[in-house]
Amino acid sequence: MLAVRNLLRATRSFTTSALRRGGHGGEVGDNLPFSINNRYKLTLYFMLFFGSGFSLPFLVVRHHLTK
Numbered sequence: 001m002l003a004v005r006n007l008l009r010a011t012r013s014f015t016t017s018a019l020r021r022g023g024h025g026g027e028v029g030d031n032l033p034f035s036i037n038n039r040y041k042l043t044l045y046f047m048l049f050f051g052s053g054f055s056l057p058f059l060v061v062r063h064h065l066t067k
Contacts, residue, residue, distance in 0.1 A: 029036040
C-alpha cells in the first residue's frame with residue numbers, strides 16, 4: 001500500500017512539474033489540432049465527424065439492401 005501511495009505521489013509531482021516547464025501558453029485550445037476560435041467552422045467539423053460515424057450503419061444497410 002505504501003509503494004502505491006509513493007508511486008501516485010511521484011506521478012502527480014511529475015505531471016505538475018512537466019506542465020509548469022512545458023511552456024503551454026495558457027490559452028484554451030492551444031494544444032488542440034484544430035482551431036476553436038470560429039464557432040461555425042467548429043460546429044461544421046463536429047457535425048461531419050459525429051455525423052459520419054452515426055450515418056455509417058445506415059449507409060451499410062442501404063448498400064446491402066440494394067445489392
